[in-house]
Amino acid sequence: MSLQSILGNFALILFILTIATGIIWFLDVFHFSRLRRARANQALAEFDARHAKLKADGIKVDDSGRHRLEAEMLKQPTWIEYSGSFFPVIALVFFLRSFLYEPFKIPSSSMVPTLMIGDLILVNKYTYGIRLPIINKKIIQLNDPQRGDVMVFKFPKDPSLDYIKRVVGVPGDKITYKNKRLIVNGKELSYQPLPDYLDEEHLTYSKQYLENLSGITHKILNDERAPAYVQNPDPFPMNEACSYNVEGFTCTVPAGHYFMMGDNRDNSLDSRYWGFVPDQYIVGKAFFVWMNFGNIKRIGGFQ
Structure with missing residues (x-):
């Protein structure tokens, strides 16, 4: 987004x-x-x-x-x-x-139910290393992004835009998305069914699950009306590392790159469509909602 x-x-x-x-x-x-x-x-x-x-x-x-x-x-x-x-x-x-910290505003629903439209969030700028402003060049290495992190990054197709998604694949991972379920390095993630999620704006329901991604549990949404396969992916760089079929896709994450997906799985344009995020495009780790003027109960940390 x-x-x-x-x-x-x-x-x-x-x-x-x-x-x-x-x-x-x-x-x-x-x-x-x-x-x-x-x-x-x-x-x-x-x-x-x-x-x-x-x-x-x-x-x-x-x-x-x-x-x-x-x-x-x-x-x-x-x-x-x-x-x-x-x-x-x-x-x-x-x-x-x-x-240190940079504020952002969530404008779309691709990270629902973790992040809502209108959430004002804080992003930790030093978790993944110290970078020079403007040119975003890393000068001090600290930590690498981990599976399950919610990360802000420069959109690979237009680096002037900042996007936010969840890290589901780190360098070297084999990511398979089959029938709307993630398999990481041959191990299928666990999914706990939750009550259906109501989109109050459109008055529609989505299937809701608690996904466990490398020990990070978070909610995801699936739209039963949406197909399992990826429709019309872009010819992104290193797309030869991915194969698509009617059940989903399989990608091997190249060195120095990350595979990102939104928690609103069937309403998110992410790495499935436009490819991998290179390390030099990383902005920081999102970790806290500091305000939502439409719902102050949103204030707090998230995974």
Whole structure:
């Protein structure tokens, strides 16, 4: 599913703003403020000399204007004042969303029932390694994605878009999806039937199961009306690693790639259709719903 497609270049915009406001802040601290101080000192010296002459002539003067003059001379121009005040805030936001946590909004139903439309989620940016912002190049290796993780990544067909799915296959795995059941490396996953899921928007029911994927239990949905086979998969890179039939498909995940599927299995365009996700497209691990304005009970962690 697509996330924040409208704000696809937000990280770049934030980076540019950080650099621009940082340059203005730096110039003000080390150059403009010194110029203002020098001009203020000159104006104060002239003020003091003028008042000293008046006092020598026996004229009573009011020295209270000296503080106002100094304040006016040292006052930052509006454009510098705003830039300087915004810089630490923008820099902090850029650091947090680039290296620690980034917020996203769920716009579609491909991860129902785990994630709902309108969920505002947090993504851990460092779980899978430290990456440089903008270019998304990994510089420090930490952990690898595991089966069962809910992961945000760059859409392979259009890297300007962020998608979210569940990791069902890691490098080297043989993934078989047969009659709407997953088999990983020859071992069929266990499925516990749950009460049917009601889609309140469309007033339709779907079969609901508790799937156990490498020890991670999570709910999935199946639409009995949808076929088991994959309809019209794209000619994606390394598609020779996959074979399709009327019951489903089998794929061997290449090195450095991951196989992703949505929990709403029959309503998700995922790796079954557009292929594998390369490691360099990973954004982070989704782990927490921090708000849903339509249903605040949604707040909390998820698997």
